[in-house]
Amino acid sequence: MSPPPHLLSIQSHVVFGHAGNSAAVFPLQRIGVNVWPLNTVQFSNHTQYGQWAGEVLAPEQIPALVEGIAAIGELGRCDGVVSGYLGSAAQGRAILAGVARIKAANPRALYLCDPVMGHPEKGCIVAPEVSSFLLEEAAAVADFLCPNQLELDSFAGRTPRSLDDCVAMAEALLARGPRAVLVKHLSYPGKAPEAFEMLLVSAGERWLLRRPLLAFPRQPVGVGDLTSALFLGRVLLGDSLLAAFEFSAAAVHEVLLETQACASYELQLVRAQDRIAHPRLRFAAQRL
Numbered sequence: 001m002s003p004p005p006h007l008l009s010i011q012s013h014v015v016f017g018h019a020g021n022s023a024a025v026f027p028l029q030r031i032g033v034n035v036w037p038l039n040t041v042q043f044s045n046h047t048q049y050g051q052w053a054g055e056v057l058a059p060e061q062i063p064a065l066v067e068g069i070a071a072i073g074e075l076g077r078c079d080g081v082v083s084g085y086l087g088s089a090a091q092g093r094a095i096l097a098g099v100a101r102i103k104a105a106n107p108r109a110l111y112l113c114d115p116v117m118g119h120p121e122k123g124c125i126v127a128p129e130v131s132s133f134l135l136e137e138a139a140a141v142a143d144f145l146c147p148n149q150l151e152l153d154s155f156a157g158r159t160p161r162s163l164d165d166c167v168a169m170a171e172a173l174l175a176r177g178p179r180a181v182l183v184k185h186l187s188y189p190g191k192a193p194e195a196f197e198m199l200l201v202s203a204g205e206r207w208l209l210r211r212p213l214l215a216f217p218r219q220p221v222g223v224g225d226l227t228s229a230l231f232l233g234r235v236l237l238g239d240s241l242l243a244a245f246e247f248s249a250a251a252v253h254e255v256l257l258e259t260q261a262c263a264s265y266e267l268q269l270v271r272a273q274d275r276i277a278h279p280r281l282r283f284a285a286q287r288l
Helices: 021-030 061-071 089-105 128-141 149-156 163-174 223-236 241-261 273-277
Strands: 006-014 034-043 054-056 080-083 110-113 180-183 195-202 205-212
Touching: 006 021, 006 089, 006 223, 021 034, 021 223, 021 273, 034 061, 061 089, 080 089, 080 223, 089 128, 110 128, 110 223, 128 149, 149 163, 163 180, 163 195, 163 205, 180 223, 195 241, 205 241, 223 241, 241 273
Parallel strands: 006 034, 006 080, 080 110
Antiparallel strands: 034 054, 180 195, 195 205
16 A cells, blocks of 8 residues: 655644634545645634634744754655645745745645635635735746636636636636646636536646535635645545546535534534545536
């Protein structure tokens, strides 16, 4: 049996609930990935509650922690890096320095950037400078970029007119450097309201995936963090991009079904753990 892949997850952490690393680490472990969590912030809870306590990690600590792993001779075992919520652009640049150090130790290591941007309506607060950093610096370094529709719109500087327009916007991001763009949640004129749609675009390939849109009084937080983490985790485990895309959609849907059944605002990761590892439902992506 081959050893499990090692993934450095540089994201936010909440003490209560599931967002950032609190949404990513356990599911990754459950599918067989050895996770090294590095928390960019430690908050009492996610910010969509409207109040929280905690602090942001000083940017210089990120490369220092990476260097500490190098000092014990383990950095070359890192197979991938995922980054999510950033407290500042300086923190983002520190992450890119860490990614460069890891890729020097292991040129095969992959970097997935989940470009979390502010969403005032949802109470998600991100410094304006972070959006510029993600577009102008992070996108060029990332192997995989995983925006939602809002973030895709921010990258493109406009909203889409159709599904084909969403595809064109994602393909334009490929020119900035990533080998693949996964849009975690599509929204465009004419989309069926009962469907949740995702898009995967890579060189010469376009895949659309539809699954049922589940209703919640308040949409759970951390779904995107979970999706991005599972996608990269499955790629590191040997899946093709398409297989990883389909698996992550199925596993997330299983979590949401359990969350809905419990009438919970927080993702029910522990209750859904077996279904994360072995989803019962599968959703086949459609080639566009």
